[in-house]
Amino acid sequence: MSFYQIKKRLSRDNPRWVVLLVDVLIVFCCFLLSNYVINSFRGRLDEMLMMQQAFLVTFVFGLSFLFYKTYRGIIRQADIKDAQGIMAACASALVSLMFLSFCLRHFAEIASNSMFNLSYAVLFMHAVFTMVAMVAARIVYKYMYEQLFYYGRHVEPIVLIGAGQMGTVTQNLLKTDIRNRYKIVLIADDKEARIGRRVNGFNIIDFRLLTSEMMETLGIETVIIALDDNNKERLQRISAHIEPLPVKMKIMPSSAKLLRGEVAARQLRPLNIGDLLGRETIKLNNPEVQASLCSKVILITGAAGSIGSELARQIAHTKFSKLVLLDQAESALYDLQQELKHIAAHGLRYVVGNVRDIHFMDTVFEKYKPDVVFHAAAYKHVPLMEQNPYEAILTNIYGSKVIADLSVKHGVDKFVMVSTDKAVNPTNVMGATKRIAEIYVSALNKQTATNFIVTRFGNVLGSNGSVIPLFESQLNKGGPLTVTHPDITRYFMTIPEACQLVQDAAVMGAGGEIFVFDMGEPVKIMELAKRMIRLKGYRYPQDVGIVVTGLRPGEKIYEELLANDENTVKTHHEKIMIAKVNLYDVEHRKTKINTLCAFIKNTSSSPQPMHLVAKMKEIVPEFVSQNSIFEELDTKEAV
Secondary structure (H helix, E strand, C coil), X not given: CCHHHHHHHHCCCCCHHHHHHHHHHHHHHHHHHHHHHHHHHHCCCCHHHHHHHHHHHHHHHHHHHHHHCHHHCCHHHXXXXXXXXXXXXXXXXXXXXXXXXXHHHHHCCCCCCCCCCCCHHHHHHHHHHHHHHHHHHHHHHHHHHHXXXXXXXXXEEEEEECCCHHHHHHHHHHHHCCCCCEEEEEEEECCCCCCCCEECCEEEEEHHHCCHHHHHHHCCCEEEECCCCCCHHHHHHHHHHHCCCCCEEEECCCHHHHHCCCCCHHHCEECCHHHHCCCCCCXXXXXXXXXXXXXXXXXXXXXXXXXXXXXXHHHCCCCCCEEEEEECCHHHHHHHHHHHCCCCCCCEEEEECCCCCHHHHHHHHHHHCCCEEEECCCCCCHHHHHHCHHHHHHHHHHHHHHHHHHHHHCCXXXXXXXXXXXXXXXXXXXXXXXXXXXXXXXXXXXXXXXXXXXXXXXXXXXXXXXXXXXXXXHHHCCCCEEECXXXXXXXXXXXXXXXXXXXXXXXXXXXXXXXXXXXXXCEEHHHHHHHHHHHCCCCCCCCXXXXXXXXXXXXXXXXXXXXXXXXXXXXXXCXXXXXXXXXXXXXXXXXXXXXXXXXXXHCCXXXXXXXXXXXXXXXXXXXXCCCCCCHHHHHHHHC
16 A cells, blocks of 8 residues: 555544454453463463453453444544543443452352453453553554654744643644644743643743744744633733744634634634734623614614724614615625625615715605614815815715704604714814814704714724725835824724724713723824734834825824813713713804805805815814914914
């Protein structure tokens, strides 16, 4: 038989009868060996009697194997449970034989040369030999299998960080998956209680001892992180030490996926920025959310965007009456439709339309009569809106006014507006338009039965046009990464977190509140860029550099979640606060907003950007432009 044929034969699971036959043969041989060891010293070796007893013992052990099903395991994946089964089967057979021999000796008065007159010493030694031999046979087979399938194949040496349960699972997955290309050479951990101990033949070392010299000496290019809980703070602490090393980092999927059977060695994924948010992901799990949306007609504007689409996914799992998804982006809305049809078969409505079209939106409200409106439609890119204030005002202010006014007209119960931290002490057109929209809906809340609620949060990881996809694109092109200022910082949250906040606000809000998240410490974008480079396995600045391009028009160095004259009130969740906003002269400012909207809709010629921004600054006096052509308006006002 050729090497290839042997390899092909071993790749298949052995028939159960073959395993049982080998085990029975081991029992027979071990009994003969035990007899020779015991009786040869006594000088009473009766070969004929020995053979008869060997068949009896083999028969009893065979029955025990059938009862405990020791032959059903996959030999090349044998583990401690298989060894436990073998021990239980051998112990049961031993007890049965000793009991049989004892009873026949004392009650049937069998002859000394009878096959049933079994030596207790021989039986005990035989059971021990059999257990050892059966376990050893499986280990040898497993070793031969691994050598055959790993022999001649390029296997990449890796470091495994995590000596807990997930670390053990990872070791087993890497060992049993013949398609993987990894070989563990070091195991490290961050818990003092584990450091210095041994697991599967490896000494567990402190992860802080891993150095560039060690990686280069051992030829290690990949580090796999396998933590039991994937705790964000642990991940950040470990990754902060690993990132400067010349290695790639990968992470095991969560334990939840493991329990669902979705984990395999080939599913190891690269560590991403979302894993290193620097804080635990905020999970609200408010049971009142689903109850409050039950049997309701819900309208989401901007439903094809990053926030709107995730909001739609989460609400699609609730028992709504109708879920109306509106967006002007036809292709993106179609993609969402294809995704959601597998989640909710009934009650979903898809509307292609523009929130700025008051007559069309009126027909939408009249047709569906929504109970709850989530207003996520907006232009959000700061530099583009700085160059296009007319469009920013038309969508972010007038569009919001249209949806808010129609919500009042058609008796909407709750209106939840998605805002941004850039609305706080705005320095750009986009932030100012969102602040003006906040002021307008807050004014309406005092005058109408509709409850108007605002949710305000920072940058959303992975959203369309955000910094992470930009860095990804730049890395795919070989760099460099671009950062506008070396000291610029931003608050970050995940898309699911943002959408949970929006839904929770709809439940908690009684009208007039601005809900904000405690998002931890702001993230320095320069450090974020360096981390992205290292996570991709590159070295900074040797492989990929970072270019400082200068602040863009209207861009802040530091974002704020609260203005200076705002304070907060705690809610049911420690991470959610209500901002108490100083709504001074709100009626006068609402009148100015109406005037601005009327002007921008009724003017026959294209309004001058400077004139439009000047009107915005009248409504929001704290709007002070930065790094923008509109700074001269602030200078004139100061003079």
